[in-house]
Amino acid sequence: MKKTFLKTVACLALCASAFAHAENYPSKTITMIVPFSAGGPTDTVARLVAQSMSTSLKQTVIVENVGGAGGTIGAARVAKAAPDGYTIFLHHIGMSTAPTLYRKLSYNAITDFEPIGLVTDVPMTFIARSNFPAKDFKELLAYVKANKDKVTYANAGVGSASHLCGMLFMTAIDTELTTVPYKGTGPAMNDLLGGQVDFMCDQTTNTTSQIKSGKVKAYAVTTKKRVPSLPELPTMSEAGLPGFEIAVWHGLYAPKGTPKQAIDSLATALQTALKDATVKQRFADLGTEPVAQDQATPEALRAHLKSEIAKWAPIIKKAGVYAD
Structure with a gap:
């Protein structure tokens, strides 16, 4: 009986600590992983968004470049990161093509991440x-x-x-x-x-x-x-090439299991960033614009990712292009 009581107390203490931690989110620097080299187009989008999100979250959001293997090295790192809201991930259309392009992936694009929201179509x-x-x-x-x-x-x-x-x-x-x-x-x-x-x-x-x-x-x-x-x-x-269309969409993710409170805070900060006049102007200068507010949500990104995986799979298979 005594052991059961002590286990219950310990569990309650742990739950209370986790709740307090969630309530205080964010309480330290957030790292935004970009799976490509610095100075590239996805890096440019990430740094503009990270700077604005830092302001609304009242915590620094730093960008870390983890390039290689078409973005899959960075994605794998995030999939294995602690799901505490302090590691997030900005990736482009490659998130939807990697499952078909790569014969072996150490992560699942759908089940190993928590969507935060779409960012922009470039x-x-x-x-x-x-x-x-x-x-x-x-x-x-x-x-x-x-x-x-x-x-x-x-x-x-x-x-x-x-x-x-x-x-x-x-x-x-x-x-x-x-x-x-x-x-x-x-x-x-x-x-x-x-x-x-x-x-x-x-x-x-x-x-x-x-x-x-x-x-x-x-x-x-x-x-x-x-x-x-x-x-x-x-x-x-x-x-002269009717029907040829492709835009490079970008989405923001966190590791699977990240607390909902953190995801909600990050989604709100993303939505705020996409309304930021400076971000909108810089996007315009670069030939793009933020997505509509109702697309900068976990639900919208989840649905979009699934539909894009389904769209690209037959195209890639027909082309017969694969990577190890």
Whole structure:
């Protein structure tokens, strides 16, 4: 009887401590893991959101870059992190493609994370080295098909947004091209600027400044509507490839089992960040915008992730592209 009583007291004390801890959340620095290198498009989105969330949470939100293997190394780390609300994770569309692209994953994209909310949909742009001969997208298509053995397409590695866009492009035009994978967007862009590769498709958060400065040739955007920050660029449908659409959505997650109170606080802070005038302006400068408030919720992200996994699985399987 005495042992049972002591166990009950200990349990009540532990529960009270956990409740008090939850009530005081957050009480220390929060780490936001980004599964790509610093300076890339996802890192840019993360740092803008983290800075604003720090203000509303009244605790510092630091960004830590854990790159490699198309974002799966960072994702695996978060899946194994303590579910206490002090490790969160910002990832892009790759969260939905990794389950099909990678033969072996040490985590489950659906069951090992707690969704917090969608963040933004980033358009992509088709760009080429500044001296590429095609003057518009129609000529680009003709040139690529006529020179498929010579043209080089750069991407930021398997599972990256630029890899996915290129895969869709080659499927859409029924033409296999020589792809040159890099370890990140930065190196790929550097070689494009230097003329070592011919063209690529990448997020506006990474290409807008290069387009506006005239350092690259821009041909089209991959969204249904033109992008306000790049109004001169036609959509892919306008340019001659009807139905080609891809936007790089970003979502915020926590490890499975993170207390609901922490998830709710983080979701509220995210929603506040996406209403922040500075964040909205910086997003606009980069050719994107925050999602609607009703999308910056755990429920919306959970549903979106499931639908995107279902959408990409057959496309990837048909292309026959896999990573170990």
